[in-house]
Amino acid sequence: MEGPLAVVVGILIATGVYLMLARDLLHYLFGLVLISNAANLAIFIAGRLTRASPPLIPEGQEAPQIVVANPLPQALILTAIVIGFGLLAFALALIAQVYRELGTLDVDRMRIAEPVRPKRKKSL
Amino acid sequence: MESAGDTESRNGDRKTPGKWISLLAPIPPALIALSLLYHLPDISAGREFSFGFTWVSELDVSFRFYIDGLSFLFALLISGIGFFITIYAAEYLRGNPLLRRFFLYLYLFMIGMLGLVLASDLITLFVFWEVTTVASYLLIGFNHASAVARRSALQALLVTALGGLCLLTAFLLLGEISGSYDLQALLTKGEQVRASSLYIPVLLLVLIGAFSKSAQLPFHFWLPNAMAAPTPVSAYLHSATMVKAGIYLLARLHPVLAHTEYWEWILTCTGIATAAVAAIAALRQTDLKLALAYTTVIALGTITMFLGSDASAAVAAAITFLLVHSFYKAALFMVVGIIDRQTGTRDLTKLHGLAKLLPLAFIAALASALSMAGFPPFLGFIGKELKYEGALAVASEPALVGTAAIFANAVTVTVAGMVAIKPFFGPPPVDISCIQRAPPGLWISPLVLSAFGLTFGLAPDLIGGGLVEPALTSILGLPETIDLKLWHGINVPLLMSIFTFVFGVFMYLKLKQLRSWLNWDFTHAPTNADVLWDKSLEYLKSFAALQTRILQNGIMRRYLTVIFVTLSLALSYALLHTGQFSLEFVWPNLNLKEWAAVLLTVGGTFTAGAASRPLVAICALGALGVGITLIYLFFGAPDVAITQILVETLYLVLIAAILPRLPVFSRSKKVRFRPRDAVLGGIVGLLITVSILVVLQTPFESPVSEFYKEAAVPEAHGRNIVNVILVDFRALDTFGEIIVVFTAAIAAVTLLGHQLRRGKQ
Numbered sequence: 001m002e003g004p005l006a007v008v009v010g011i012l013i014a015t016g017v018y019l020m021l022a023r024d025l026l027h028y029l030f031g032l033v034l035i036s037n038a039a040n041l042a043i044f045i046a047g048r049l050t051r052a053s054p055p056l057i058p059e060g061q062e063a064p065q066i067v068v069a070n071p072l073p074q075a076l077i078l079t080a081i082v083i084g085f086g087l088l089a090f091a092l093a094l095i096a097q098v099y100r101e102l103g104t105l106d107v108d109r110m111r112i113a114e115p116v117r118p119k120r121k122k123s124l
Numbered sequence: 125m126e127s128a129g130d131t132e133s134r135n136g137d138r139k140t141p142g143k144w145i146s147l148l149a150p151i152p153p154a155l156i157a158l159s160l161l162y163h164l165p166d167i168s169a170g171r172e173f174s175f176g177f178t179w180v181s182e183l184d185v186s187f188r189f190y191i192d193g194l195s196f197l198f199a200l201l202i203s204g205i206g207f208f209i210t211i212y213a214a215e216y217l218r219g220n221p222l223l224r225r226f227f228l229y230l231y232l233f234m235i236g237m238l239g240l241v242l243a244s245d246l247i248t249l250f251v252f253w254e255v256t257t258v259a260s261y262l263l264i265g266f267n268h269a270s271a272v273a274r275r276s277a278l279q280a281l282l283v284t285a286l287g288g289l290c291l292l293t294a295f296l297l298l299g300e301i302s303g304s305y306d307l308q309a310l311l312t313k314g315e316q317v318r319a320s321s322l323y324i325p326v327l328l329l330v331l332i333g334a335f336s337k338s339a340q341l342p343f344h345f346w347l348p349n350a351m352a353a354p355t356p357v358s359a360y361l362h363s364a365t366m367v368k369a370g371i372y373l374l375a376r377l378h379p380v381l382a383h384t385e386y387w388e389w390i391l392t393c394t395g396i397a398t399a400a401v402a403a404i405a406a407l408r409q410t411d412l413k414l415a416l417a418y419t420t421v422i423a424l425g426t427i428t429m430f431l432g433s434d435a436s437a438a439v440a441a442a443i444t445f446l447l448v449h450s451f452y453k454a455a456l457f458m459v460v461g462i463i464d465r466q467t468g469t470r471d472l473t474k475l476h477g478l479a480k481l482l483p484l485a486f487i488a489a490l491a492s493a494l495s496m497a498g499f500p501p502f503l504g505f506i507g508k509e510l511k512y513e514g515a516l517a518v519a520s521e522p523a524l525v526g527t528a529a530i531f532a533n534a535v536t537v538t539v540a541g542m543v544a545i546k547p548f549f550g551p552p553p554v555d556i557s558c559i560q561r562a563p564p565g566l567w568i569s570p571l572v573l574s575a576f577g578l579t580f581g582l583a584p585d586l587i588g589g590g591l592v593e594p595a596l597t598s599i600l601g602l603p604e605t606i607d608l609k610l611w612h613g614i615n616v617p618l619l620m621s622i623f624t625f626v627f628g629v630f631m632y633l634k635l636k637q638l639r640s641w642l643n644w645d646f647t648h649a650p651t652n653a654d655v656l657w658d659k660s661l662e663y664l665k666s667f668a669a670l671q672t673r674i675l676q677n678g679i680m681r682r683y684l685t686v687i688f689v690t691l692s693l694a695l696s697y698a699l700l701h702t703g704q705f706s707l708e709f710v711w712p713n714l715n716l717k718e719w720a721a722v723l724l725t726v727g728g729t730f731t732a733g734a735a736s737r738p739l740v741a742i743c744a745l746g747a748l749g750v751g752i753t754l755i756y757l758f759f760g761a762p763d764v765a766i767t768q769i770l771v772e773t774l775y776l777v778l779i780a781a782i783l784p785r786l787p788v789f790s791r792s793k794k795v796r797f798r799p800r801d802a803v804l805g806g807i808v809g810l811l812i813t814v815s816i817l818v819v820l821q822t823p824f825e826s827p828v829s830e831f832y833k834e835a836a837v838p839e840a841h842g843r844n845i846v847n848v849i850l851v852d853f854r855a856l857d858t859f860g861e862i863i864v865v866f867t868a869a870i871a872a873v874t875l876l877g878h879q880l881r882r883g884k885q
Binding site for chain 1: 678679680681684685688712713714718722725726729730732733738741745748749752755756758759760761762763764767768771774775778779782785786787798801802804805806808809810812813816817819820824826828829832833834836837838843844845846849850854857858861864865867868869871872873875876
């Protein structure tokens with residue numbers, strides 16, 4: 001049952017890459033959201049899937065007696081989700097400020113750090 | 125070049141660096157030379173010394189030094205000639221405001237050179253090798269106001285540093301083969317190295333390193349250019365010591381790498397070719413210093429040629445000639461420096477009749493030149509006889525090596541005449557008044573060095589048993605004896621010597637015709653190594669510019685494209701090399717609600733990708749977030765699901781707060797579909813999917829997860845294993861995560877600071 005989810009990850013990545021290659025910075029951000037979700041999901045699948053039974057230990061037992069989901073990827077993903085949120089929140093603030101300063105969200109027009117060479121101006 | 129007038133004008137307006145420096149400068153090399161000489165009897169008796177400490181124990185690299193016959197000979201040459209050079213340099217550069225800096229560089233070089241020849245660890249040897257490269261760069265460019273000096277310095281640095289890199293690679297490979305970087309251990313493993321499949325790469329890399337340092341073809345062009353350095357530097361680095369570092373390396377690794385046809389042929393042919401090219405170039409020169417520089421290249425070529433052989437006579441010739449050459453060449457360079465400094469020119473065609481004005485320099489020049497030309501009873505004669513003996517002993521091509529030796533020596537005789545006879549004889553110069561007599565500091569060093577040539581020529585046993593024999597023993601591995609003497613009776617080497625003199629003197633007498641003929645030939649030559657060097661640098665620069673234009677053109681989408689294409693290539697490579705994996709289709713056994721979650725996610729993804737309005741995209745992102753949350757929930761990860769839905773909500777709040785500030789609502793034009801990006805995205809996505817499927821086919825084992833399951837209750841007293849991992853077992857990671865979020869929050873608030881404040885107002 002991991003197979004279809006691997007395909008889902010592929011679709012998320014493909015759409016994410018497509019969006020990140022857009023000229024609009026907001027699309028770039030949406031692409032980033034998709035790719036971080038895809039990464040989390042990939043880790044989740046790699047730890048193998050188990051239906052139901054979350055990794056909990058009932059009262060009175062020292063260790064889980066039944067088969068439970070793999071707790072390690074879950075712990076990793078929890079950290080990744082929160083860090084991903086930090087990244088996206090910051091990126092969003094950055095985008096707002098970029099628009100305020102430059103008046104555009106078109107990445108091709110953001111050339112202050114690397115000005116266009118006088119000759120051979122060529123855009124993709 | 126420093127000229128007398130220059131020095132005086134600088135003297136006037138600047139404070140002369142302390143006189144003490146010229147008194148103190150010769151002391152350190154003198155102490156080193158004396159302490160080495162003190163141990164001469166031990167070395168002659170075949171003893172070896174080793175000292176040092178471990179440097180990087182993890183990599184098995186140690187800072188160790190090792191003195192045997194070969195390294196002793198070199199160390200003595202470096203410190204001994206260094207002593208005479210410092211005396212000379214202190215006088216030669218008297219009044220130069222940068223004198224202190226000069227000696228700093230010179231000592232740096234001396235330390236580097238001593239470390240190089242004494243190192244008993246390959247990595248240590250490499251470090252000191254590079255120290256000499258850097259010191260040579262600084263010294264050639266000492267006259268930094270001159271563009272020629274700067275260019276020559278850079279050229280020497282690039283050529284020798286390129287060789288240095290090759291050498292490092294060779295050393296690492298040698299370390300791989302022999303299992304250690306220890307030189308002494310390596311010397312006993314010659315058989316193993318030669319039998320290794322890496323022998324050819326190692327050999328070629330070592331030879332590139334050695335040839336670039338010792339100015340062998342095709343790296344010979346930097347050495348004549350290095351004559352832009354002040355003359356003491358040319359005398360020391362570029363004739364007597366540094367250029368011999370490559371020779372040292374060849375001699376040092378002779379037991380490891382020699383005794384094969386590759387070694388023999390490459391060294392013999394390169395040596396002969398270098399000597400021949402340099403000999404023709406030497407005859408063309410009218411600049412005394414350049415003519416000497418080319419004879420240095422001849423000498424280096426000759427020594428390389430002899431080291432190609434493993435016949436003991438040939439190696440003996442190489443080592444003896446190396447010693448002889450250091451004495452006379454350093455002295456002659458210093459004499460040329462004196463002529464240059466006192467007359468203001470080094471042009472052969474303008475100099476004549478200096479014998480009366482510079483008598484002591486003349487004596488030094490004559491004695492050194494006779495040694496260089498190989499006249500008896502000078503040491504040079506012994507060196508030359510040995511060379512001819514060695515040439516005849518070379519097993520493979522005695523005729524070729526012998527002819528090359530005769531030609532090289534004949535040109536050396538001619539150049540000796542050019543340097544020692546031409547400037548000193550003839551009518552006295554027109555304006556005698558402006559030529560000053562040389563102060564003692566200038567002539568004493570060349571005089572003593574040339575006296576060595578005579579002394580050791582008359583009493584060769586002084587160096588034969590004590591210095592040359594132990595060095596030979598180190599190279600050949602067996603106890604060697606050598607009998608240096610002047611008179612061997614009438615034999616083939618003597619006849620070759622006589623022929624050499626006649627040939628050399630003939631060329632000297634016909635020099636003018638010869639030169640005009642050679643010049644005619646060369647002005648018609650299409651190119652030379654120096655021009656090719658400049659061209660290759662230009663190509664390198666334009667290649668760098670081109671690459672920057674393509675890869676670093678400032679367009680972010682181009683950067684991202686490069687990143688994703690690289691990722692695809694790397695993934696494809698990895699997938700192709702994992703070998704066997706099967707991708708057979710199995711109908712997935714998902715139940716209805718799981719299908720629903722998957723479809724929600726996929727649908728949200730496609731909508732987000734295709735949406736032209738940001739608001740639609742945001743809604744789609746929300747939908748796919750819910751889909752992923754459901755997937756987590758269905759597969760036993762309620763904690764992750766809760767966090768995911770919380771974060772999605774928070775994110776939506778943030779976007780809602782920021783969106784009104786962005787020009788998103790005003791734009792409603794259709795977003796253009798970009799097929800190329802879609803293809804790239806599809807490829808990346810497909811590769812990732814396949815990678816995950818391949819990963820899923822590997823057997824699954826998770827000892828870490830098992831540990832957490834077992835230890836959660838007994839050790840951490842928690843029943844939610846995921847929580848226990850986060851707040852107990854990996855608490856520090858969680859703490860780091862909190863810091864990251866906090867930092868991001870601070871950064872975001874700072875960025876939006878005045879917008880938020882203004883909003884309140």
